[in-house]
Amino acid sequence: MASAVNKSVLSDVAAEVKKYHFPLEDVPRLSCNDPVVEQMIRNEEPVILTDTNLVAAGMQWSPQYLAENIGNGLYTVYSSKTQKFLYYDDKKVARVPDFSPPTVHEDMTFQNFLCKVNKRKEGDRWMYLQQSLNDTVGPPIVRDFTTFNWAWISEQQQKNKWGALTSNLLLVGMDGVITPVHYDEQQNFFAQICGFKRFILFDPSMFGCLYPYPVYHPHDRQSQVDFDNPDFVRFPRAKELRGRQAILGPGDVLYLPVYWWHQVESVPGRGMTVSVNFWYKSAPTEKIVYPLKPQQKVAMMRNIEKMITDALNSTEEVAPLMQAMVLGRYT
Numbered sequence: 001m002a003s004a005v006n007k008s009v010l011s012d013v014a015a016e017v018k019k020y021h022f023p024l025e026d027v028p029r030l031s032c033n034d035p036v037v038e039q040m041i042r043n044e045e046p047v048i049l050t051d052t053n054l055v056a057a058g059m060q061w062s063p064q065y066l067a068e069n070i071g072n073g074l075y076t077v078y079s080s081k082t083q084k085f086l087y088y089d090d091k092k093v094a095r096v097p098d099f100s101p102p103t104v105h106e107d108m109t110f111q112n113f114l115c116k117v118n119k120r121k122e123g124d125r126w127m128y129l130q131q132s133l134n135d136t137v138g139p140p141i142v143r144d145f146t147t148f149n150w151a152w153i154s155e156q157q158q159k160n161k162w163g164a165l166t167s168n169l170l171l172v173g174m175d176g177v178i179t180p181v182h183y184d185e186q187q188n189f190f191a192q193i194c195g196f197k198r199f200i201l202f203d204p205s206m207f208g209c210l211y212p213y214p215v216y217h218p219h220d221r222q223s224q225v226d227f228d229n230p231d232f233v234r235f236p237r238a239k240e241l242r243g244r245q246a247i248l249g250p251g252d253v254l255y256l257p258v259y260w261w262h263q264v265e266s267v268p269g270r271g272m273t274v275s276v277n278f279w280y281k282s283a284p285t286e287k288i289v290y291p292l293k294p295q296q297k298v299a300m301m302r303n304i305e306k307m308i309t310d311a312l313n314s315t316e317e318v319a320p321l322m323q324a325m326v327l328g329r330y331t
């Protein structure tokens with residue numbers, strides 16, 4: 001089946017997106033029946049799948065359709081003064097004295113969210129609805145959800161020995177919103193339903209060029225590097241970044257491997273975006289094979305940071321101890 005999104009639209013969108021200081025190569029767009037796809041997923045390489053029919057019934061989930069059918073439950077809506085929605089972990093805010101949350105979230109009905117978006121004026125806050133799909137949604141949405149291509153995605157889960165599906169996030173964003181570069185600890189099939197999303201991806205070995213916040217920081221897993229204004233004095237290795245780009249249109253599904261860095265932009269001028277992601281626990285490591293994969297080294301660094309922070313029972317003493325351990329001895 002030809003991909004729902006046509007090539008000329010994709011190249012128009014590619015010409016519209018923001019340019020950054022690093023080079024980007026295109027992520028392949030393949031049919032899910034292409035034998036190469038199975039190999040790429042096994043090798044944990046990102047790939048765009050054009051014909052999974054993963055969320056076929058969801059293709060009617062325009063913001064308007066959702067407002068009419070999702071019911072009057074409350075949904076989590078993040079708002080930000082800028083287009084950027086930097087994730088932060090509420091539970092870690094206490095450990096960083098002068099932390100000021102960059103976004104606030106409030107619960108509101110979908111209808112209220114859409115009404116606020118439609119009457120938003122220049123200078124008003126940007127808004128991004130993000131909500132785990134659960135049984136509180138209206139019956140038509142539950143019905144559409146049951147018709148997702150669960151046979152196909154369960155086959156991927158089994159073939160790759162992934163763990164349980166942990167959540168499906170429904171994401172409804174204003175055009176132009178940006179989720180800054182970060183990594184997640186789960187495998188992700190990301191289904192695009194409405195509008196266009198541009199992913200910038202970096203493989204896990206680029207950890208040293210992206211300077212993530214400390215693990216105990218509310219912005220754990222997010223990079224400190226601001227791509228719009230990179231500070232090459234504090235983050236010199238950001239100059240070495242080389243990434244990949246995936247532009248998703250309605251019906252496209254991106255396989256986003258665990259620990260891969262990603263920045264996600266709802267392409268400006270292409271309308272509101274609706275997406276659904278599928279987060280799976282990654283396969284347990286069966287046998288340690290050397291050399292270790294970059295993903296395994298990231299997991300190790302996280303555990304060491306957690307151990308030292310807990311053992312010292314203080315965040316201020318972590319850097320001095322780690323510097324005493326390494327500077328002048330291993331460097």
Ligand SMILES: CC1(C)c2ccccc2-c2ccc(C[C@@H](CC(=O)O)C(=O)C(=O)O)cc21
Binds near residue numbers: 265
């Ligand atoms: C920015 C936002 C709304 C948010 C705020 C506060 C806490 C969590 C999150 C959160 C988590 C996931 C996404 C979806 C996606 C990025 C994208 O599509 O924009 C992504 O990164 C992924 O699927 O892995 C988006 C968000």
Ligand SMILES: [Zn+2]
Binds near residue numbers: 182183184262
């Ligand atoms: Zn993510």
